[in-house]
Amino acid sequence: MKTSQRSLNPSHQRLRSGTVFWVDFALAALAMVMIVLCLNYIAAKHPWRMLWHRDPAVMLSPFTENWVRSLTNDIRVVVFHDPDEKDTPHARIMGLLNEYRHANQGIRLEVVDYLRQRGKAQRIRQQYRMDTEQEAECLLFAMGNRHRVVSVKELTDYTTTHAAADGQLRMQAVGFKGEMLFTSAMMNLVEARASVVYFTQGHGEHDIESQDLDGYASVKQALSERNMEVRRLILREEGKVPEDAAAIVVAGARMEWTPEEINLLEQYIRKGGRALIAFNFKSFGVLTGLEAWLSSWRIRVGQNVVDDVTKYSGSELLVGKLVPHPVMNPLLGTRTPLVLPLPRSISPINRPLEDYDLDVTSLAQTTTNGVAKSGFANGTFFHNPRIDARGSIPLMTALQASPSEKSGLNQPASRMVVLGDSQFCSNIHLRKGGNRDFVSLAMNWLLERDTLLGGIGPRPLTEFRMDIPKASLKWLQWVMLCAVPLAVFGCGFLVWLKRRY
Numbered sequence: 250m251k252t253s254q255r256s257l258n259p260s261h262q263r264l265r266s267g268t269v270f271w272v273d274f275a276l277a278a279l280a281m282v283m284i285v286l287c288l289n290y291i292a293a294k295h296p297w298r299m300l301w302h303r304d305p306a307v308m309l310s311p312f313t314e315n316w317v318r319s320l321t322n323d324i325r326v327v328v329f330h331d332p333d334e335k336d337t338p339h340a341r342i343m344g345l346l347n348e349y350r351h352a353n354q355g356i357r358l359e360v361v362d363y364l365r366q367r368g369k370a371q372r373i374r375q376q377y378r379m380d381t382e383q384e385a386e387c388l389l390f391a392m393g394n395r396h397r398v399v400s401v402k403e404l405t406d407y408t409t410t411h412a413a414a415d416g417q418l419r420m421q422a423v424g425f426k427g428e429m430l431f432t433s434a435m436m437n438l439v440e441a442r443a444s445v446v447y448f449t450q451g452h453g454e455h456d457i458e459s460q461d462l463d464g465y466a467s468v469k470q471a472l473s474e475r476n477m478e479v480r481r482l483i484l485r486e487e488g489k490v491p492e493d494a495a496a497i498v499v500a501g502a503r504m505e506w507t508p509e510e511i512n513l514l515e516q517y518i519r520k521g522g523r524a525l526i527a528f529n530f531k532s533f534g535v536l537t538g539l540e541a542w543l544s545s546w547r548i549r550v551g552q553n554v555v556d557d558v559t560k561y562s563g564s565e566l567l568v569g570k571l572v573p574h575p576v577m578n579p580l581l582g583t584r585t586p587l588v589l590p591l592p593r594s595i596s597p598i599n600r601p602l603e604d605y606d607l608d609v610t611s612l613a614q615t616t617t618n619g620v621a622k623s624g625f626a627n628g629t630f631f632h633n634p635r636i637d638a639r640g641s642i643p644l645m646t647a648l649q650a651s652p653s654e655k656s657g658l659n660q661p662a663s664r665m666v667v668l669g670d671s672q673f674c675s676n677i678h679l680r681k682g683g684n685r686d687f688v689s690l691a692m693n694w695l696l697e698r699d700t701l702l703g704g705i706g707p708r709p710l711t712e713f714r715m716d717i718p719k720a721s722l723k724w725l726q727w728v729m730l731c732a733v734p735l736a737v738f739g740c741g742f743l744v745w746l747k748r749r750y
Contacts, residue, residue: 307344309352313432319350324435327373327389328360336583337386338425346429380470390434397434398474402686403693404430407582409573420582429435433698434469437476444490444495444696446472447482452537453503453529455675457481462677463501468688471679475601475689477696484510488515496695497522501529501671506538515542517690525693527671530554530591533625547602547609548646548667551594553623554630556640557615561681565590570614574647576666576694577612581675585683587613589644592670594621594641604656605663610667611643644669647694666691 282660309317326583328344330339343360350356363370363385373379377389386401403526406424437443448457448465454717457479469479482497486492490497490513497517506514520522526539528550540550559585561567569586571577580587597609619642622630648665679685 285731327392392438407578499526503532527668547598553621588681595669605650612645
């Protein structure tokens with residue numbers, strides 16, 4: 250006897266066979282669409298956000314959020330990024346920028362893959378007259394014809410943890426300066442205020458307007474993109490350091506300074522001034538007067554040229570032995586060396602200075618194979634074993650001089666960065682290694698850019714590190730490539746067997 254098939258409910262049968270079913274279906278669909286539209290309207294008028302993370306690095310402070318909400322200008326933000334680059338905090342950058350965009354829809358955000366979208370990247374650079382040698386990983390903030398550039402390497406604060414087995418310092422990321430630098434860049438665009446940096450002229454210094462290989466036009470461009478206005482200064486004509494000088498740069502003087510000019514520089518520094526002084530190897534054998542003056546500030550300038558075994562090309566040194574310091578920590582964290590052609594030694598002098606508490610730190614050194622050469626004959630430099638040093642030789646030094654309590658001086662601390670080479674910032678060398686980044690980092694430290702936005706500082710980071718032996722890592726790879734897929738296939742096969750039998 251055949252089993253009778255289960256008959257449908259009569260009401261269901263009538264619905265499926267007649268027009269009532271389709272009318273009911275259409276009304277249900279229309280109701281669903283209306284519900285979705287109403288919910289979207291309510292969400293647009295009364296937005297409510299839920300944060301599923303607690304990362305302070307991608308959250309805006311009340312100061313920044315209120316300021317961004319008050320903006321009436323449109324700001325374009327372009328992130329130049331290579332998706333294959335794994336050593337950049339791209340996810341954190343995008344998370345923070347999305348917070349800016351949420352606070353103000355006038356902030357337009359776009360990401361450009363500068364390797365795969367070369368044409369678009371080039372058009373943007375030409376539109377805003379960016380330096381063609383601008384570092385690849387960077388952010389552009391633009392409003393109208395004005396723009397500011399923030400390098401990705403400037404965004405992370407590093408500190409030293411301990412030396413690895415190979416003797417290299419291990420750097421740990423401890424702070425993210427995204428909000429501080431992004432807000433500063435946008436505020437500078439809106440308010441159009443810039444720090445004035447004077448480059449001295451009249452002693453054979455590099456020309457900040459020159460596009461020649463030896464010129465400093467690239468440095469001027471790089472500083473302008475960091476919201477610094479670069480001007481020339483001829484001290485013997487001015488007779489004083491301008492009141493609006495945020496810093497003074499002496500880039501490769503090759504002729505002697507007069508005592509009056511040295512005195513003007515001394516007065517400026519003693520009042521809490523900031524200066525970057527770089528020496529040119531072309532001044533070898535010439536005393537400019539800056540050497541004796543820097544000695545009074547406990548910095549010794551060698552009358553030599555330093556050589557080392559680590560070379561970039563020809564006589565250019567590849568300097569990777571950087572000393573932990575706010576100027577150098579970002580370069581240490583990204584393991585970016587400097588390229589210095591024919592530097593001279595710049596060494597701290599361990600001796601106190603009356604009325605000041607000194608912090609004199611070497612920033613970069615040669616390897617233990619460094620050789621100082623103070624002799625010159627037949628077109629070559631040579632080592633004089635009686636007076637020239639061997640070993641790890643300092644090439645640049647940073648100084649901070651704070652008035653001591655006993656001095657009774659009421660003024661900010663003075664800061665100086667002294668470099669044994671001025672050529673590494675010239676147009677032909679600035680794009681090599683971390684040279685461009687160093688210029689920006691050194692000027693930011695001199696100007697104390699970290700304190701420009703009081704209350705907004707580096708956000709703390711928590712870094713997790715897992716060291717896996719090579720053998721264990723290889724075993725883990727086989728587990729992920731083979732064992733896991735086979736386990737999924739086995740579970741599916743067991744389910745098939747159960748249903749089949």
